[in-house]
Amino acid sequence: MANSYTLLADLKAGRCSHSAEIRLLRFWEARNLNKNNQLMSIEMLMIDEDSMLVQGSVPASLQQTFRSRLSEGSLYRMSGFDVTRSSTKYRLSDGPVAIRFNEGTDFQKLLTTSRIIPTEYIRF
Template sequence: MVHMTVFLSDLQAGRSSSTVQVRLLRYWEDRNFRRGGELMGVDMLLLDSQTTMMQASVNSHRIPKFRETLTAGKMFTLSSFDVVSCTRNLKITESPFIIRFNDYTEFIEMTTPSSPLPLEAFRFLSGTELLRLANTNSQLTGIVLGT
């Protein structure tokens, strides 16, 4: 099946039959420490050629299918996935959505994207903007200190 290639910003809620080309910036295990550290899944941060970032998630029972593929910094084509609304408590990007891998998801490493994919993405905020976001759980913020 041929999938139409789109950008992360083009995605809408529901099952997607499109393909996105992304760089896997970071990934981490999602654990429930109220249940003894039970592995719930793997979360990741994806970036496309328009510097749009979106969180993606792999449920724990699907991890074996993708574990060997997950490498931060690598580029991938991603197709056949679900797009769901992002809850406020889990929001780490400006996107209102999260990509959820399903049983049909394909996450294939590529070497040459159709458009260059940036290595990183940053958003600079003033001190006032950082204070406004403090304790809101609406953004994942950090501070870079110069030398």
């Protein structure tokens, strides 16, 4: 169980012991075309109440654990994830960090929340 709530902008590198409430905007499979279309990860874009957009990633080894829980547009509470610096080569958001799911990640769908989390994010 997470200790307290945090905003995505306040995340620091390492294992996060706080919980975050986010909306899953989009997700897709990342595949390696050079290795017979092998699944590398499930990539996603998440947003919080401050409209901070962060990229998330579920490694292929954990995709069966989380895949059935993923629903675009839904709200989630998550904790126990790893926080890393955003990749400079494969960067999909302006967020300075990225979220990596691990075997200890708790990722629960919420029916409602008291937080107002946007349903879309548009960048020009």
